[in-house]
Amino acid sequence: MNETATALTTLIADYRDARHGRDIxxxxxxxxxxxxxxxxxxxxxxxxxxxxxxxxxxxxxSVLAYRGDExxxxxxxxxxxxxxxxxxxxxxxxxxxxxxxxxxGVCGAMLDLVAAxxxxxxxxKLTLEVLEKxxxxxxxxxxxxxxxxxxxxxxxxxxxxxxxx
Numbered sequence: 001m002n003e004t005a006t007a008l009t010t011l012i013a014d015y016r017d018a019r020h021g022r023d024i025x026x027x028x029x030x031x032x033x034x035x036x037x038x039x040x041x042x043x044x045x046x047x048x049x050x051x052x053x054x055x056x057x058x059x060x061x062s063v064l065a066y067r068g069d070e071x072x073x074x075x076x077x078x079x080x081x082x083x084x085x086x087x088x089x090x091x092x093x094x095x096x097x098x099x100x101x102x103x104x105g106v107c108g109a110m111l112d113l114v115a116a117x118x119x120x121x122x123x124x125k126l127t128l129e130v131l132e133k134x135x136x137x138x139x140x141x142x143x144x145x146x147x148x149x150x151x152x153x154x155x156x157x158x159x160x161x162x163x164x165x
Contacts, residue, residue: 073097
């Protein structure tokens with residue numbers, strides 16, 4: 001990046017702001033079409049309702065990254081609770097970095113803002129899930145201090161499972 005390039009800025013999205021809403025949907029659309037995001041277009045329901053549903057969900061917040069007017073990244077977060085630490089936590093649900101901005105520190109800058117917001121909310125930790133073959137994301141998360149979740153090394157790493165309802 002040259003010295004005349006516009007600085008990267010990160011912010012907590014305002015779900016009522018039309019521009020933020022459009023940027024959230026555009027970044028989610030790009031993410032959903034990436035092989036690590038499922039490789040399919042974003043559903044019509046998500047395109048039309050996601051921002052509204054996030055705004056209604058208690059504890060939801062999103063971080064956007066911009067260079068000038070260009071939206072380069074998004075992190076969607078949901079508040080949770082750690083029973084062992086008896087404190088709230090933040091689950092990072094989506095991390096999106098525009099393909100043209102990868103390797104430029106966008107992920108780290110967004111996760112720094114997520115961590116600051118989590119501390120402000122009295123949280124004890126951040127959690128996230130990452131696909132085992134998404135090595136670039138794993139490298140980025142390790143740079144930001146994340147590691148596989150274990151309670152006891154002898155018991156092994158936790159696995160993220162799901163059950164559709």
